[in-house]
Amino acid sequence: MHILIVEDEAGIVQFLKQGLEEEGYEITTTSDGLAGFELTQKQKFDLILLDWMLPKINGLDLCKAIRIKDTTTPILFLTAKDTVLETIEGLKAGANDYIKKPFSFEELIERIKIHFRNQNTPEILTLGTIKINLAQHTVCTNGIEVSLTQREFDLLTYLVKNKGNVCTRNQILQAVWQINFEYDTSVIDVFMNAIRKKLNLKIEEDYIKTIRGIGYIAND
Amino acid sequence: MHILIVEDEAGIVQFLKQGLEEEGYEITTTSDGLAGFELTQKQKFDLILLDWMLPKINGLDLCKAIRIKDTTTPILFLTAKDTVLETIEGLKAGANDYIKKPFSFEELIERIKIHFRNQNTPEILTLGTIKINLAQHTVCTNGIEVSLTQREFDLLTYLVKNKGNVCTRNQILQAVWQINFEYDTSVIDVFMNAIRKKLNLKIEEDYIKTIRGIGYIAND
DNA sequence: CATTACCTTAAGATTACCTTAAGATAATAG
DNA sequence: CTATTATCTTAAGGTAATCTTAAGGTAATG
Structure with missing residues (x-):
């Protein structure tokens, strides 16, 4: 703290x-x-x-x-x-x-x-059929465990914690990468791509939507 | 409460x-x-x-x-x-x-x-039956979600935030396009047109009125 | 009726994002 | 301590959405 x-x-x-x-x-x-x-x-x-x-x-x-x-x-x-x-x-x-x-x-x-x-966030976050177990550091989709890397896990968790709200690229960089200044990078894209692949999300499928020019939003 | x-x-x-x-x-x-x-x-x-x-x-x-x-x-x-x-x-x-x-x-x-x-009642701007949810970056008219592009969204939001006040073309260019000097362009018209189309606004319908020679004004 | 401002459309330019792969870095095991 | 592996980051090409320009049409104003 x-x-x-x-x-x-x-x-x-x-x-x-x-x-x-x-x-x-x-x-x-x-x-x-x-x-x-x-x-x-x-x-x-x-x-x-x-x-x-x-x-x-x-x-x-x-x-x-x-x-x-x-x-x-x-x-x-x-x-x-x-x-x-x-x-x-x-x-x-x-x-x-x-x-x-x-x-x-x-x-x-x-x-x-x-x-x-009351900062003890619930141990299990959900996004549609996706379940994130923070304590065990595991992610399941439709009951099947998917192995995510640290960054993938952090990024997904951040989006799900802010479910329903747009997360801007800068907010994501700050929260997940601790990059605090305006910075031109495409890491987020790469990891979003990885997450979507591993979780079998199509871009049209709306669990995680791209908001062009802004960032991303997670939603059930 | x-x-x-x-x-x-x-x-x-x-x-x-x-x-x-x-x-x-x-x-x-x-x-x-x-x-x-x-x-x-x-x-x-x-x-x-x-x-x-x-x-x-x-x-x-x-x-x-x-x-x-x-x-x-x-x-x-x-x-x-x-x-x-x-x-x-x-x-x-x-x-x-x-x-x-x-x-x-x-x-x-x-x-x-x-x-x-922080019992965040999501910040929602309204204009008649139109609702703008800033957190979700969504726009609904009569409950039906309408997909706007970044610029369209910014322009509409700017007008609604200044509901009841005339927004001059220069003010709009400054706020939405960050163009700070006198500049001859018709982008605004193009986007106003797009917004009106997507939201089904007729020009006579007064949610967004054109003030000839000046700019536009939003009003319930 | 002439002029001006605005509306509308469409096409080219631009930008943002997706995707892949390769190089860099960190973690782990031998 | 080095080799190996996993993970992260950078870079670059492709694609699709979005923005801007331009041009012709239309309505308002004097």
Whole structure:
């Protein structure tokens, strides 16, 4: 679990980083809002801790900016601005929690954990007659096991997890290949081809549809 | 959205029920923990507000009991027990938030909304009987799916997003074609034609009207 | 009635995707 | 540590969908 901390007071950063690392989280820190924003656009974090008063872009605006593209990553304010109005403003900006300084580290941990609690995705994903068993790392179509390579498996899983929504090529590259920038490659095509072959999907057969110019979509 | 309130102080119940109903939520209330538990086993709520001190079963135990079978429904504590230790205990029992009395009703609303935020009602744009589903990248007219190409889709989406406002040809070129300078082309016409054909729009039919000399306007 | 803007169609150009194969890399076994 | 194998990535040719251009027709405007 990778947490981004955007905070400019070195002491607090140090305190948080150390404490959270002891809890087993991977931590990235930055001290100004602009750098924080750029980080969030380049890579995906599992959770973001935000101070309100920050150089360049303040926490509130940063929160809003992140939420334009990303509506799911939990954002927790951690700030000395403690009035009700400020709290409401923070939450309205898209934050998931608003914790006032001074705070109990123990409580912070618990409030962070809330957001990781229900990330245990079901063990078996389905797409029509295709079954993906995440625990066993196996894929069956019509009851017959099909052997997929790692990348094939990851790609298929990603599409199925986002069943019903278009996945853009860039989103796929980010999620499956961890390539974070605009990049001209045709790997996706090659793997889509492999998957379709192994699962006997015709292109017209709509379990996985190509959306020209955008990406792909999985659907039962 | 259906909220269960488990709280034994009649005044608070009344206050919450009324306020939340005004916000458009459906409210069920009960004043003791056991009844609350039985309700949760019988029906599914979208969110649960819990007091700590309750007759028969206290809020903490109730929370744990609910979490045995149901790990997803958001549970919010709303209690006068305000120490850090109690907060942590509440969160560890499986609650999603812990709000201390006295609380601001406005803040409560925001903290409730957090949990409904990503119940992603798919973003659907409409224009009369035409529905555009952005996530699925599909367009339906009178319930029948119509297949549009990328450009057609972008153009239609742009017009519908600006429903009620005239879009000039230059604005359209900028938004859909990323052409930023005065440019003599008739692509727009070609695509408008294609869209109208595919969606069975007559020119007199006013979902999309031509504003001669200016551009186009979409309207229900 | 002349002019202008828009509609419509079709053909050529372009782009995106599919497919295959070969070279590069990583994992595994000898 | 090297050989072998499996997997990943790059590259390139083919194909089909899509986009753009262009040109003739039609309706609106003054």
